[in-house]
Amino acid sequence: MKAETRRGPADLAEVGRFVDLEIAPRANTFEREEWIPREVLSRVADLGLWAPFLPPEFDGEAMDMVTVGRVHEEIGRGCSGLRSLLTVHSMVSASVHRWGEPAQQEQWLRALARGEKLGAFCLTEPDHSGSDSTAEGTTAVRDQDGWILNGRKKWITGGQVADVFMVFATTGAGTSTFLVESDRPGVRVTPLPHVMGTTASMLAEIEFTDVRLEPTALLGPQGWAAGTVMTNALDLGRYSVACGSVGIIRAAIEACAAYTSVRSAGGVLLRDLPHVRQMMSGMVTARDAARLLCEKAGALKDAGDPATIMATWVAKYHASTSAVRIAGDAVQIHGANGFSPDYPVGRLYRDSKVTEVIEGSTQVQELTIAAEAYREVAQ
Amino acid sequence: MSNDACTQIRTFITTKFPDVTFSDEEDIFALGFVNSLFAMELVMFIEKAFGTRIPNEELHLGNFRSVSLMADLVARQTSAAVG
Known part of the structure; x- marks a missing residue:
C-alpha cells in the first residue's frame, strides 16, 4: 500500500473524528463484505497510525x-476488524x-511506519493452538x-493483505522467527471467510512450501531466547486487544x-427504565475500570518495567x-433490533467474543493471573 | 561478577517466586519455575535495572542459567557501554 501523503500522528480528537466519520458508519459494511478497502x-x-511508537529515524x-x-481504543470503537490489523x-x-539487525530495520521499519508495507503475525497452526506455541x-x-x-499457519489476521509475515518455525535450535515476504515463491495465501467475528480482519491460512529465505530473514535470537521474541510481541498484541475492547465497550x-x-x-x-439504567451504569463503570487498567499497563511499558507483562494480562482479562x-x-437492550444489521450492537457482540480468544484466551489468562495471586500471598 | 548485581537479580527472582530456594551458582532453569513469561520479565528487569540493552548475541540460555551468570552479563554490558 502506498500512502500519497503522510503527516502525523493525528491527535486523539482527530482520530475520533476519523472513526466517527469514516469508520463507524461503514463498519457493518466492512463486516458484511469481509473486507476493508485499501483507501481506508x-x-x-x-x-500516521500504523506504527507511531517507532522513533523518528x-x-x-x-x-x-x-x-x-x-x-x-478509538479504532476499536469504530471497527474491531481494523483494530485487529493495527494489532498485528x-x-x-x-x-x-x-x-532486528540494522539491515533489517533499514529494510522494513520505514515502510511499516508509513503503512506502505503491512505486517502479519504467524504463530497459530491448523493442528496446534496459539496457546500451545511450543508445538509447531x-x-x-x-x-x-x-x-x-x-x-502452515492458520487464523492469520491481515493475512490476505499483508506484505510481510513474521513466522515462528521450529529450527535445530528450537523455535526461531523469520520475516517472510508474502510474494515469495512457495507462499500461498488462502482467505478464511464466514468466521463469527472480526470478519473484516481479512483472516487467512498461509502455506509455506519449500520457501527459500536468505540468512538475513532470521529475526532476533534463536532457541530459548526466541521465546522472548514471541512473548514480547504477544504482550503488545494483548495490550492492543485490551484497548480495543475498551473501544467496543464505548461503542x-x-x-x-x-x-x-x-x-x-x-x-x-427505555432510558427511564431502572433495569436499563442498571445496565448502562455497569457499562460506564466497566469502561472506566478497563481504561485505567490499560493506562497502567501502557505506563509500565513506557517505563520499561517488567510489571507491564502481568498488568497487561490483567487489563486484557478485565x-x-x-x-x-x-x-x-x-x-439485550436493543431487543430484536439487536440482531439486525441496521444497528451496530450485533457486530459488537460478535467482535467482542474474539477478544476473549486471541492473544491469550480467558482460560489461559486465568491460569496466569491466579498464579500471580498465589505468589503474592506466599511472599 | 558484581555482588550488587547478584543481590538485585536474586531479589527480583525471589519476589516473584518466594517459595523457591537456590544459590547464586545454581541452574534456575533446572528448578523448573522459569517459563517464557518470566524469561521476558527477567530480560526486561535486567535492562531496566542496569540501564542496558542486551544484544541478540547475548540472549542465550547460557547467560541466564544462574544469578551469577546474569550478573556477569550485566558486568559485560555495562562495561561495554562505558568503554
Missing part, C-alpha cells in the same frame, strides 16, 4: 504506549525494531544459502444511549470479559 488503510497511513513519532493504546502490524513493527509443525531447515521454510454505550433515548416501551422511554458482557447487554 491508506487513510490510517495518512494519519524510522518515520515514527516515538508515541508513548499509553497514547498508542488510546489510538487502538504493531506486533511485527515493534519486533523488527526490538530484535512449521519447520525452517538451514542450508548453505539460508533457510528452507515449510508448514456499546454510545449505541445504547442513542437507542434508549428514542425507543419506548409501554409509553416510557477489558475483554467486560466487552463480551456489555456487548451482550447492548443486544
Whole structure:
C-alpha cells in the first residue's frame, strides 16, 4: 500500500473524528463484505497510525504506549476488524525494531511506519493452538544459502493483505522467527471467510512450501531466547486487544444511549427504565475500570518495567470479559433490533467474543493471573 | 561478577517466586519455575535495572542459567557501554 501523503500522528480528537466519520458508519459494511478497502488503510497511513511508537529515524513519532493504546481504543470503537490489523502490524513493527539487525530495520521499519508495507503475525497452526506455541509443525531447515521454510499457519489476521509475515518455525535450535515476504515463491495465501467475528480482519491460512529465505530473514535470537521474541510481541498484541475492547465497550454505550433515548416501551422511554439504567451504569463503570487498567499497563511499558507483562494480562482479562458482557447487554437492550444489521450492537457482540480468544484466551489468562495471586500471598 | 548485581537479580527472582530456594551458582532453569513469561520479565528487569540493552548475541540460555551468570552479563554490558 502506498500512502500519497503522510503527516502525523493525528491527535486523539482527530482520530475520533476519523472513526466517527469514516469508520463507524461503514463498519457493518466492512463486516458484511469481509473486507476493508485499501483507501481506508491508506487513510490510517495518512494519519500516521500504523506504527507511531517507532522513533523518528524510522518515520515514527516515538508515541508513548499509553497514547498508542488510546489510538487502538478509538479504532476499536469504530471497527474491531481494523483494530485487529493495527494489532498485528504493531506486533511485527515493534519486533523488527526490538530484535532486528540494522539491515533489517533499514529494510522494513520505514515502510511499516508509513503503512506502505503491512505486517502479519504467524504463530497459530491448523493442528496446534496459539496457546500451545511450543508445538509447531512449521519447520525452517538451514542450508548453505539460508533457510528452507515449510508448514502452515492458520487464523492469520491481515493475512490476505499483508506484505510481510513474521513466522515462528521450529529450527535445530528450537523455535526461531523469520520475516517472510508474502510474494515469495512457495507462499500461498488462502482467505478464511464466514468466521463469527472480526470478519473484516481479512483472516487467512498461509502455506509455506519449500520457501527459500536468505540468512538475513532470521529475526532476533534463536532457541530459548526466541521465546522472548514471541512473548514480547504477544504482550503488545494483548495490550492492543485490551484497548480495543475498551473501544467496543464505548461503542456499546454510545449505541445504547442513542437507542434508549428514542425507543419506548409501554409509553416510557427505555432510558427511564431502572433495569436499563442498571445496565448502562455497569457499562460506564466497566469502561472506566478497563481504561485505567490499560493506562497502567501502557505506563509500565513506557517505563520499561517488567510489571507491564502481568498488568497487561490483567487489563486484557478485565477489558475483554467486560466487552463480551456489555456487548451482550447492548443486544439485550436493543431487543430484536439487536440482531439486525441496521444497528451496530450485533457486530459488537460478535467482535467482542474474539477478544476473549486471541492473544491469550480467558482460560489461559486465568491460569496466569491466579498464579500471580498465589505468589503474592506466599511472599 | 558484581555482588550488587547478584543481590538485585536474586531479589527480583525471589519476589516473584518466594517459595523457591537456590544459590547464586545454581541452574534456575533446572528448578523448573522459569517459563517464557518470566524469561521476558527477567530480560526486561535486567535492562531496566542496569540501564542496558542486551544484544541478540547475548540472549542465550547460557547467560541466564544462574544469578551469577546474569550478573556477569550485566558486568559485560555495562562495561561495554562505558568503554
